[in-house]
Amino acid sequence: MKTGIDRLLADPELLTALKGRRVALVAHPASVTSDLTHSLDALIAAGVNVNSAFGPQHGLKGDKQDNMVETADAMDPRYGIPIFSLYGEVRRPTGQMMSSADVFLFDLQDLGCRIYTFVTTLLYLLEEAAKAGKEVWVLDRPNPAGRPIEGTLLLPGQESFVGAAPMPMRHGLTMGEMGHWFIAHFGLDVAYKVVAMEGWRPDADDGWGWPTSRLWINPSPNAANVNMARCYAGTVMLEGTTLSEGRGTTRPLEVLFGAPDIDAGAVLTEMHRLAPEWLAGCGLRECWYEPTFHKHAGMLCNALMIHAEVGFYDHHAFKPWRLQALAFKAIRRLYPDYPLWRDFPYEYELNRLAIDVINGGPSLRQWVDDAAAKPDDLDVMASHDEAVWVAEVREHLLYA
Numbered sequence: 001m002k003t004g005i006d007r008l009l010a011d012p013e014l015l016t017a018l019k020g021r022r023v024a025l026v027a028h029p030a031s032v033t034s035d036l037t038h039s040l041d042a043l044i045a046a047g048v049n050v051n052s053a054f055g056p057q058h059g060l061k062g063d064k065q066d067n068m069v070e071t072a073d074a075m076d077p078r079y080g081i082p083i084f085s086l087y088g089e090v091r092r093p094t095g096q097m098m099s100s101a102d103v104f105l106f107d108l109q110d111l112g113c114r115i116y117t118f119v120t121t122l123l124y125l126l127e128e129a130a131k132a133g134k135e136v137w138v139l140d141r142p143n144p145a146g147r148p149i150e151g152t153l154l155l156p157g158q159e160s161f162v163g164a165a166p167m168p169m170r171h172g173l174t175m176g177e178m179g180h181w182f183i184a185h186f187g188l189d190v191a192y193k194v195v196a197m198e199g200w201r202p203d204a205d206d207g208w209g210w211p212t213s214r215l216w217i218n219p220s221p222n223a224a225n226v227n228m229a230r231c232y233a234g235t236v237m238l239e240g241t242t243l244s245e246g247r248g249t250t251r252p253l254e255v256l257f258g259a260p261d262i263d264a265g266a267v268l269t270e271m272h273r274l275a276p277e278w279l280a281g282c283g284l285r286e287c288w289y290e291p292t293f294h295k296h297a298g299m300l301c302n303a304l305m306i307h308a309e310v311g312f313y314d315h316h317a318f319k320p321w322r323l324q325a326l327a328f329k330a331i332r333r334l335y336p337d338y339p340l341w342r343d344f345p346y347e348y349e350l351n352r353l354a355i356d357v358i359n360g361g362p363s364l365r366q367w368v369d370d371a372a373a374k375p376d377d378l379d380v381m382a383s384h385d386e387a388v389w390v391a392e393v394r395e396h397l398l399y400a
Contacts (some may be wrong), residue, residue, distance in 0.1 A: 024101035030109035105192030112145035140176035146209030154360025234320030240355030248291030258303035270330035281318030283307035
């Protein structure tokens with residue numbers, strides 16, 4: 001399999017199309033070639049006139065640990081070019097930033113989840129390129145979560161930096177495909193090219209989206225492995241709760257929850273009672289950990305670890321968004337007065353609960369808190385939205 005960056009570097013016709021043009025690169029630590037050369041180094045070595053680089057959330061170097069930890073603009077010490085931050089003073093490229101290049105190469109490894117901010121960064125880049133008459137190329141990479149789609153659609157008026165548009169939580173697209181959908185959905189007039197992957201088969205049992213032969217490099221500090229990428233469309237919702245998502249441990253965002261005052265075994269039993277089919281496709285293991293920082297730092301937490309890997313993983317049965325919702329529901333039933341929802345500024349949204357920002361509306365929270373609401377109620381709502389999304393994006397799929 002070849003990613004977009006490897007195809008670009010190997011294709012004289014594509015390189016010729018960049019000759020004599022000022023080029024900008026949007027990249028992070030996972031933006032590497034097959035021999036692990038960073039895309040910035042590889043492009044410059046190939047003679048591409050890279051005039052500037054852009055870093056998304058967590059920075060070009062991926063050094064910023066948590067949400068709302070900003071990165072400043074800088075000068076690259078090796079090449080003497082500006083590195084503009086798209087997660088600092090601005091999250092949308094400014095006119096000055098856009099004036100630094102003619103062609104913008106977008107080479108970010110994504111996780112296939114609406115809330116992962118690289119999706120929104122792509123939309124903002126496309127919108128500003130349309131205004132400035134610039135060209136955008138996506139150097140495409142695999143969606144490690146594969147093609148499965150899950151979750152309710154973001155509601156109009158609920159847009160944010162973690163919710164670019166009305167898409168479900170697990171969207172099933174690559175960044176190249178997502179760019180095509182953005183252009184169609186928003187009616188953007190922008191010069192757009194996808195340097196497509198060669199040999200990526202999203203439904204192949206060789207990794208189900210992430211080929212087993214391919215090395216994993218963290219696209220952000222807490223995206224440590226493929227298991228996390230598969231779980232993320234569910235476990236990211238923990239960021240909107242008082243429950244630990246495992247930050248401060250070596251396996252963040254791979255647990256259904258962690259807390260010092262919740263019996264994880266009892267929660268698992270209740271989940272089995274409520275909707276056993278929502279636990280399919282993975283292994284769940286009770287465990288204990290003590291976060292070194294973040295929520296419940298220094299406190300012993302009881303937790304449920306998710307293993308969407310090895311022999312426990314069933315690609316088509318695993319439903320991380322429903323699994324996480326079910327854990328919330330079970331906790332609410334066992335601990336009716338538990339202060340579940342965390343009220344704090346989340347990704348620059350100050351007037352909405354973080355859980356609603358994450359889900360693109362209040363429906364999941366309301367379902368959890370409604371004692372009369374049953375799993376079927378959420379399933380009907382989500383299944384409708386999932387079918388709508390499948391039909392809407394079908395024409396934009398580039399890989400069979």
